[in-house]
Amino acid sequence: MNDIIIKKMQEIVGADYVVSHLDKVASYCEDETEKAVKPKVCTDCIVVKPSTAEEISEIMKYANENKLPVMARGGGTSLSGAAVAIMPTIIVSMERMNRIIEVDETSMTVECEAGVTLLQIGEHFSKHDTLYFPIHPGDEGAQVGGLVVMNAGGVRAVRYGVMRDQVKALEVVLPTGEIIHAGGKLIKNNAGLDIKDLIIGSEGILGIVTKATLSIKPKDKYTGSLLVSFENEEDAVKAVTEMFKAGIRPLAVEYMEKTAILRAAKDIGMTWPSDVGNVDLYFIVSERKEDDLYEMYETIVGICDENNALDSFVAESSKEQRTLLEIRSHVYPSMHKMVVDAIDAAIPMKNLSRYMEGIKNINNKYGVEISTIGHIGDGNLHNSILTEDASKPECYDQISDEIFKLVIQCQGSITGEHGVGKVRNEKLKMQFTEKELQIMKAIKNVFDPNNILNPGTAL
Ligand SMILES: Cc1cc2nc3c(=O)[nH]c(=O)nc-3n(C[C@H](O)[C@H](O)[C@H](O)COP(=O)(O)OP(=O)(O)OC[C@H]3O[C@@H](n4cnc5c(N)ncnc54)[C@H](O)[C@@H]3O)c2cc1C
Incomplete structure (x- = not known):
């Protein structure tokens, strides 16, 4: 990175808060996006650590006058390449603005x-x-x-x-x-x-x-967890839909394929309390009164039973609750070394079963495992394409295209929470018309006429 830029940044935030050595800069240049799909990282960057909005304002004015790319840096946990530097960039790390x-x-x-x-x-x-x-x-x-x-x-x-x-x-x-x-x-x-x-x-x-x-x-005073197993995804989706119709809103409803959750449990030497069926719903319930908590369990189990649940398990003690949460939280880490790409589409509830069926068909057609877990209560599923060593299979482009076509056929969104970042830009055309994309680009132009802020992201 150019010495004049480094000097200017030091003037604005102080020399102690500018990092330009490659070994220290590198970790600020990328995020948690899967390696196989992550854009090529540029480490010819400078990291600046301002402490006020006024300092950031000075940085932006200088960058805008000189048409220099700038990228804000938060925790670097993005899963869509949004926080990956793809060109020489002034990286504005927000770590000191932590009050x-x-x-x-x-x-x-x-x-x-x-x-x-x-x-x-x-x-x-x-x-x-x-x-x-x-x-x-x-x-x-x-x-x-x-x-x-x-x-x-x-x-x-x-x-x-x-x-x-x-x-x-x-x-x-x-x-x-x-x-x-x-x-x-x-x-x-x-x-x-x-x-x-x-x-x-x-x-x-x-x-x-x-x-x-x-x-x-x-804060609710009482929280608990409930696990319900089903033979197939259709019954699980139906149970969730019926639960919402009945006005039940647990704190969380997570969907997990049995293979994924058992793999996670094995990986950390723990035991998952259910081994029947092919899919599980994991509910976290929280209420002000203890009686309401038990009533909630009963209502949910009742609705699940009416929709062919095979088994249910209430985690009564805090130890049991912690075990469920620990295993659920380990699902992603346990398959991390195999994930090529994790697609996080959002689908309207009425089309969720159709979407899941479609994913199974793509899985069978290409013989590549696509693991499905996710926030079923929001219709937001995470479909991870897996290979033994997370390398892209030859048919990756076809699989990815078919999944996104399915998302659009099901009136869904190509991303429910991880964002477009720098990995899904091409897919936007599938979801939006030319006019809609033009409006988005025109808005970007009003805010950022020189396209200096995180270029190549989101659009
Ligand atoms: C294990 C794991 C689990 C996750 N689970 C979820 C989940 O369940 N739901 C979910 O929604 N996400 C999830 N994420 C994704 C991620 O945590 C979120 O996208 C989060 O909001 C990113 O915040 P960050 O501070 O890490 O941003 P970064 O990764 O640092 O940056 C992401 C984008 O935000 C911009 N940015 C950062 N700070 C600012 C700022 N102050 N002003 C303007 N732009 C800024 C960056 O320039 C970049 O474009 C998960 C990630 C991991 C690693």
């Missing part, structure tokens, strides 16, 4: 700097008796800014929605250097076009989020 500014119990909000991690928020509220932040995607290293712009979801979205449903207000530095504020601690707000909602889910291409005000929720 939880205020918990407002009246408005039920928490205001954070964008570099606050999910782990920090969790620890902060673990000391709080009555309130917490409910969104919990799988990696606690993710930061508030990354969660906002990736519109993260995770297992609890079934009850609380996704990040879009939690964000009340944002402070954002634009690619041209201005600092703007969008939204507020309001319940209703109909003034003007909603810039806040444009930034949420923008994958870091419209501006750098520096602060966010997020809604928080009352």
Whole structure:
């Protein structure tokens, strides 16, 4: 990276907060995207660690004048290549902007700097008796800014929605250097076009989020887990649909193929409590009163039984609950060394069985394992294409094309939570018309006329 740029960055944030040695820069240049599909990483980058929105504003003004690519860096946990540098880039690491500014119990909000991690928020509220932040995607290293712009979801979205449903207000530095504020601690707000909602889910291409005000929720006192096994996915989907119709909203409903969950248990030397059937539903239930918790178990089991459940298991003790959670959390790590690509389509509930059947057909047609687990309550499944050593099979392009065609036939979205990043850009054409894509590109152009902020991402 050019010495003049390094010097300018040192002037803005201080020499201690600029990293330019290759060995230290490299880990900031990529994210958690699967190796087989990850774009080629460029390490000719510089990492800058600002501590205020004003410093970021100075960085952006300089980069914009000189047409230099910039990329915000959160926890680096993206699974879609969004945080991969693909050209010489000024990487703005948000790690020093890590203050939880205020918990407002009246408005039920928490205001954070964008570099606050999910782990920090969790620890902060673990000391709080009555309130917490409910969104919990799988990696606690993710930061508030990354969660906002990736519109993260995770297992609890079934009850609380996704990040879009939690964000009340944002402070954002634009690619041209201005600092703007969008939204507020309001319940209703109909003034003007909603810039806040444009930034949420923008994958870091419209501006750098520096602060966010997020809604928080009352803590339930009683939580528990329930496992129900089924012969096939159709019965499991039907049970979930009937549960929603009955007005039941557990904290989480996860779908797991038996092969995947047994592999995870074996990998960590633990025992999964059910070995019947081919698929499991894993419910996390939480209620204010103990009686309500038991009533909830009974209602869910009743609905599952009516839909041909084979077996059910209530994790009564906290040890049993921890075991289930530990094994479920290990599903992805246990197959990580085999994952070529993990597709996270979202499908309307009414087409979910058809989609799952289609995936099985693709699996059988190509003889390549496609493992399905995911957030069934949101219609958001994770289909992982597996090979022994995670190398792309010859038929990878055909498999991937067929899966995405199936997604569109089922009126789904090519990504439910991981985003387009730098790995699904080509597939956008399958979901949107030319006009719709033109509108998105025109919006990007208004925010970022020189296309300096994370080019090649999201569009
Ligand atoms: C094991 C594992 C499990 C996961 N489970 C889930 C899940 O269940 N649900 C889910 O939704 N996701 C999940 N993810 C994906 C990931 O955690 C989310 O996408 C998360 O929101 C990324 O946040 P981050 O801080 O790591 O962002 P990064 O990876 O650092 O960056 C991602 C994108 O956000 C941009 N960005 C980061 N910070 C800012 C900022 N302050 N302002 C503007 N742009 C910014 C980057 O430029 C990049 O484009 C999982 C990831 C892993 C590794």
